[in-house]
Amino acid sequence: MSEIEFSIEEKQALVQKIKSYFNNELGQDIGQFDAEFLLDFFSKEVGVHFYNLGLHDARDVFHTSMASIDEAIYVIEKDTTT
Numbered sequence: 001m002s003e004i005e006f007s008i009e010e011k012q013a014l015v016q017k018i019k020s021y022f023n024n025e026l027g028q029d030i031g032q033f034d035a036e037f038l039l040d041f042f043s044k045e046v047g048v049h050f051y052n053l054g055l056h057d058a059r060d061v062f063h064t065s066m067a068s069i070d071e072a073i074y075v076i077e078k079d080t081t082t
Contacts, residue, residue: 004043004051014039 022030
């Protein structure tokens with residue numbers, strides 16, 4: 001897995017969300033640097049877990065799709081007993 005990188009705009013938006021969360025939910029002001037540091041920490045340390053969950057979800061979609069294709073192939077199979 002490559003390192004998670006955000007565009008400048010994405011990072012600014014996420015940092016603003018972190019700052020708003022700290023202010024609204026915890027009643028604490030958090031500075032720009034601290035919010036960026038927290039975002040980097042969670043991206044590195046927690047992001048891998050969300051990444052893996054996404055892979056599991058993609059794998060489930062793949063298996064479901066393959067089962068559907070397999071069923072469709074059986075439907076078009078010709079009878080060989082005649």
